[in-house]
Amino acid sequence: MRPRGILSWLTLSFGIRLSGTALLASIGCSGEPEPASTDAGPPAIDSGPPVSSCSGDLAVVQVAPWPGGGVQIVLSAPEPDAVVAVEGEGGDPWTTAVAPADEGRGMTAVLIVGSATPEVHSGRLAAARDIVRAASPADRVAAWAAGADGPVLLADATVEREHVLDRIASLPAGEGALELDGPRAALAEVEGPWGALHRTLFVVGAAPAEDGAPFRPVATYFLADGSPDGTAADLVARAARDRDELVRVGACPPDGRVGPIALRVGGSRCELALAAWASGSMAHLANAVCDPTAAATDVFPFPREIDLEFTDQERAVFDDRVTTKSREPFGARIRLGDGEAIRAEAHLHGHTSLDCDRKSFSVNLEGNGPRRIVPGAAGDRFFLLSLCGDAGYFRFHFANLLLRDLGLFPIHDGYVRLRIDGVNQGVYLLAEQPEQGLRRDLIAPRAVIRRREDPDGQRPEVKFPDDEAGAAEALDRYDEMVDLALAGEPDSVGETLAGMLDLDAYLRWLALATFLRVGDYVDEAFFYAAEEDGAWYFRTMAWDTKDIYEGCHHQGRWAIEDPCGVLYCAEADLDDVVVRAPAIYERFLSLVSELPDRLAAELLREAMDRVRTELWDALADDETAAAMTELLATDPAAADADVARAIIRAMMDDVLDAAESRRSELGAILASCPEAPR
Numbered sequence: 001m002r003p004r005g006i007l008s009w010l011t012l013s014f015g016i017r018l019s020g021t022a023l024l025a026s027i028g029c030s031g032e033p034e035p036a037s038t039d040a041g042p043p044a045i046d047s048g049p050p051v052s053s054c055s056g057d058l059a060v061v062q063v064a065p066w067p068g069g070g071v072q073i074v075l076s077a078p079e080p081d082a083v084v085a086v087e088g089e090g091g092d093p094w095t096t097a098v099a100p101a102d103e104g105r106g107m108t109a110v111l112i113v114g115s116a117t118p119e120v121h122s123g124r125l126a127a128a129r130d131i132v133r134a135a136s137p138a139d140r141v142a143a144w145a146a147g148a149d150g151p152v153l154l155a156d157a158t159v160e161r162e163h164v165l166d167r168i169a170s171l172p173a174g175e176g177a178l179e180l181d182g183p184r185a186a187l188a189e190v191e192g193p194w195g196a197l198h199r200t201l202f203v204v205g206a207a208p209a210e211d212g213a214p215f216r217p218v219a220t221y222f223l224a225d226g227s228p229d230g231t232a233a234d235l236v237a238r239a240a241r242d243r244d245e246l247v248r249v250g251a252c253p254p255d256g257r258v259g260p261i262a263l264r265v266g267g268s269r270c271e272l273a274l275a276a277w278a279s280g281s282m283a284h285l286a287n288a289v290c291d292p293t294a295a296a297t298d299v300f301p302f303p304r305e306i307d308l309e310f311t312d313q314e315r316a317v318f319d320d321r322v323t324t325k326s327r328e329p330f331g332a333r334i335r336l337g338d339g340e341a342i343r344a345e346a347h348l349h350g351h352t353s354l355d356c357d358r359k360s361f362s363v364n365l366e367g368n369g370p371r372r373i374v375p376g377a378a379g380d381r382f383f384l385l386s387l388c389g390d391a392g393y394f395r396f397h398f399a400n401l402l403l404r405d406l407g408l409f410p411i412h413d414g415y416v417r418l419r420i421d422g423v424n425q426g427v428y429l430l431a432e433q434p435e436q437g438l439r440r441d442l443i444a445p446r447a448v449i450r451r452r453e454d455p456d457g458q459r460p461e462v463k464f465p466d467d468e469a470g471a472a473e474a475l476d477r478y479d480e481m482v483d484l485a486l487a488g489e490p491d492s493v494g495e496t497l498a499g500m501l502d503l504d505a506y507l508r509w510l511a512l513a514t515f516l517r518v519g520d521y522v523d524e525a526f527f528y529a530a531e532e533d534g535a536w537y538f539r540t541m542a543w544d545t546k547d548i549y550e551g552c553h554h555q556g557r558w559a560i561e562d563p564c565g566v567l568y569c570a571e572a573d574l575d576d577v578v579v580r581a582p583a584i585y586e587r588f589l590s591l592v593s594e595l596p597d598r599l600a601a602e603l604l605r606e607a608m609d610r611v612r613t614e615l616w617d618a619l620a621d622d623e624t625a626a627a628m629t630e631l632l633a634t635d636p637a638a639a640d641a642d643v644a645r646a647i648i649r650a651m652m653d654d655v656l657d658a659a660e661s662r663r664s665e666l667g668a669i670l671a672s673c674p675e676a677p678r
Helices: 118-134 161-169 181-189 232-244 276-281 292-297 312-324 395-405 434-441 468-487 493-498 503-515 573-580 582-598 601-618 622-626 629-634 641-672
Strands: 015-017 025-027 051-054 059-066 070-076 083-087 095-100 106-112 139-147 150-158 198-204 219-223 247-252 261-265 268-272 305-309 330-336 342-349 360-365 371-374 377-379 381-385 413-420 423-432 445-451 461-464 525-532 535-542
Touching: 051 059, 059 268, 059 276, 070 261, 070 292, 083 095, 083 247, 095 292, 106 118, 106 150, 106 181, 118 139, 118 161, 118 198, 118 232, 139 161, 150 161, 150 181, 150 525, 181 198, 198 232, 219 232, 247 292, 312 330, 312 342, 342 381, 371 423, 377 434, 395 413, 395 503, 395 601, 413 601, 423 434, 423 622, 434 445, 434 461, 434 525, 445 468, 461 468, 468 493, 468 525, 468 535, 468 573, 493 503, 493 573, 493 582, 503 535, 503 573, 503 582, 503 641, 573 582, 582 641, 601 641, 622 641, 629 641
Parallel strands: 106 139, 106 198, 198 219, 305 413
Antiparallel strands: 015 083, 025 095, 051 268, 059 070, 070 247, 083 261, 095 247, 139 150, 261 268, 305 330, 330 342, 342 360, 360 381, 371 377, 381 423, 413 423, 445 461, 445 525, 525 535
């Protein structure tokens, strides 16, 4: 049962009686967050499962560190009115708060135990497909098959449900040995420790197995043949109810130190300890004020300002790198918000931005443990992008929001203010480093490749793997895909290519680039591959999509000619197949025709409003506005933040107006195109 009523004071024993859904109460001697200790950060904790033992039937879903030596604990289905308390070594009570662990997105996977009997096998495949169809629309989905030598990944985590359904449907009949540890561990690790909270595995074709483990980051459900628990849809509905019953406990120690702790929920007790990585991931925030309410609601203090700090010697090296436009690394300390400075290695980032006054940077933080750098992401490598070539500083982020909604931008970004030795450098976009983010996004990553200027003969750049043999194999697989697109038989190339590449998603990207009239995107694409059922399968991520509603670069001399005039500024070798293969072109036109409804004017306005709110939060004062040298070059009055905002707002309105003009223009083109769907 989900807790009911309201959360209320129990006693001054630092315990909370669970009886609420939407409200939250924190407890402590004064009701205020306890300040953290001012001495050294938390000591390293032994690695291993964070839950060593539990009494009763209590299950812990997640244990994570919190600033100021605090902790977050997610529990599955605690009993109503149960007292929740956290204690340190020696029984010292921790200040505690509890709230529903509401989170929309999650991960759903199926593990299919096949059968040699065709009728039985067919029924299991149908049930697995029903589970995928019924999973929450916000979930990414994946599929395994139980093989003779262990689980076989059929489809890596993706938003493309049809791909997963097709992989399941193609599974041949045959017996498999049930092995749960591999899929469970993979689901627990994908997206990292601050990825999706809800991770669910459905085992199809096997009887329920007892799971007495106290730590269960992956909820597991079983659907055996003729199960009395109902249909696949019934099981998915049950899993959804179980998700709704999760609660998050936020707790802060009296002395600011993390160590072995005990969680009491009613008559059950769990012994907990954070893994070794957790100490490093929050070390820079060890002296922050721990707030149990913020921990319980996951209101994390993401950095709104970042400072690069140097010693005199380091500053001399940095200044030389800037003067010579060198991408050689330099040392620095990085201060994320109010946290302690972290040692880091960085270098100048980008090509055209090297000529800008405000440089972009690539940062690699030292130490162990991923840091929470931007909502939805944690890692130790990120970019600080000056957006000096992005007029108004909003186009890249705006396009990213649209791309993310279309499943084409799985990494995360957000605005910050950057200081260098305390001097305000203006608004920057903090973005996950694509290679790290894309590898984390997959269960079985094999390669991350950035496409370069195909028409100019530039070879793709392998970002992962970094060994010579692995990089060569990645290029061979990529070239095989591109060669097929260039020379495959037009009437049959689509089916073969779709087995190597998420073709529908790639065409969706071309459709969006066409709708947005992106003037330069041939080299702004990452291809990342997973191994599925023994074969490589590529996906696409768009990057640096800032040149929206612009003319095609190089005067369009490399643009692929589309007789209908729909495809816009496509220049890559892979794009050639769109106009060569009739079935692929028809699918592309279909996706273009769907975009006006999917990207309705109201949705575009909402996305722009979100970007504006985030940008205004960073462009908060005259000091920051005065640092935006690109805007000042167009209007010196933009040193006033209000003036700068007014100028940018007008640019945003122009982009939205251009979108509506493009919507009408595409409608007219599609209406006259003989190949367009009617």
